[in-house]
Amino acid sequence: MMRTPEKSCSFPDMANMDSDSSLSYAMLRNKRKRSDDIINNLEDVKNELKFEIKSLFEEFSLAQKDQTNTIITTLKDIQHTNSHLNNTITFLCEENSELRKKIEQLEIESRKDKEQIILLENKFEENLRTEKKSNIEIKNVPLKGDEKKKDLLNMVLLLSKKLELDIKQTEVKDIMKLNKNKNQQNTTLVVEFNSTLIKNDFIRASKLYNNKNKNNKLSSKHLGIGSNPDIQIFVSENLTPKAARLFYLARDLKTVKHYKYCWTNFGKVYIRHDDSSPIINITSESQVQQLLNK
The missing domain is CATH 3.30.70.1820 (L1 transposable element, RRM domain)
Structure with a gap:
């Protein structure tokens, strides 16, 4: 035997339902509540994101501010160091210029002293040669x-x-x-x-x-x-000690360079290559060296 199925309590014709019915009201109210929760949750998430972003931005701003302050301090130190270096370099340049002037002056005085010493040595040599004449x-x-x-x-x-x-x-x-x-x-x-x-x-x-x-x-x-x-x-x-030394060197020069004559006269040293060459008066060791290098 076939049973007739019981009727369900569903309302297939929901479009024709009475909007005032309690079932209809309950179903609609439940849908609005679920939507509000989602919206509220989204607002909370949004607010949390805003807070997190704001916090991150503030932290980043503080970090950037600290780095900027550090860089500014470092730059100031560098500027101070550069200023000190510039002052030092300027001072050294001025001091170097003064030292150069002093060195040039000392060189001039040294040349004058050497010339004076040579004059005195020649004078002494002449006096000594006169004593031994x-x-x-x-x-x-x-x-x-x-x-x-x-x-x-x-x-x-x-x-x-x-x-x-x-x-x-x-x-x-x-x-x-x-x-x-x-x-x-x-x-x-x-x-x-x-x-x-x-x-x-x-x-x-x-x-x-x-x-x-x-x-x-x-x-x-x-x-x-x-x-x-x-x-x-x-x-x-x-001979004087100086003339004796020059005579010794002149004799060596005579041997090395095959000069024909080497002699002294009135305390002075002379050398001559041959009978037709000029007579050379040897007055210094440097002159002997120059003749050796010819």
Whole structure:
């Protein structure tokens, strides 16, 4: 048997329902409540978002403000440092300029001092050369060491006779022995005559004798020294220390550069390449070096 289904309590014709019915009112009120909740929730979310954004913006603003303050402080420090550096650089530039002026002034004074020193040295050299203008040296003399001036004088007078010179005892003003160096076995006699004419004659006669007697040049036997008769002796001008140094260098120059002549005259040093070349007066060590470099 078929049962007739019971009628449902639904209202399919909702469009024709009475709007005043309690069911209709209840259903509509429920829908409005649910919509209001959603709207309220959205408002809450919106407000929360606004609050969060505002909070984040305020935090960001504070952070930016702190960073800006830090940057401003750093910039001020940099500006202060730069200002200090600029002042320091300006001061150093001014000081450097002053130092340059002082250095230039000192260089000028130094040049003047050097010129003055050279003038004084030349003056001293000239005075010393004048004092020695009548002196000769007899080098490599083998003395015992106990000889007196009278013994030395007799040696010089004996040598003058060998040179065929008529030198009297009164024409010898003084005679002395130079101190020997540690490496020297023999000594040097310095003889001072009364005039440069006698000195020049003595040196000239010595050179002439050696040129004529190449196998029997002047030696200690011509001084009357019998203990060492075969030791060669050398007669030359009595030079100043500066002239002696230049003469030594000039002789080396003569050997290296094959100069023909090297000699001294009146305490000055001269050199000459050959018979047709000019005579060169050697006045300084730098001049010798320049000639060596040619």
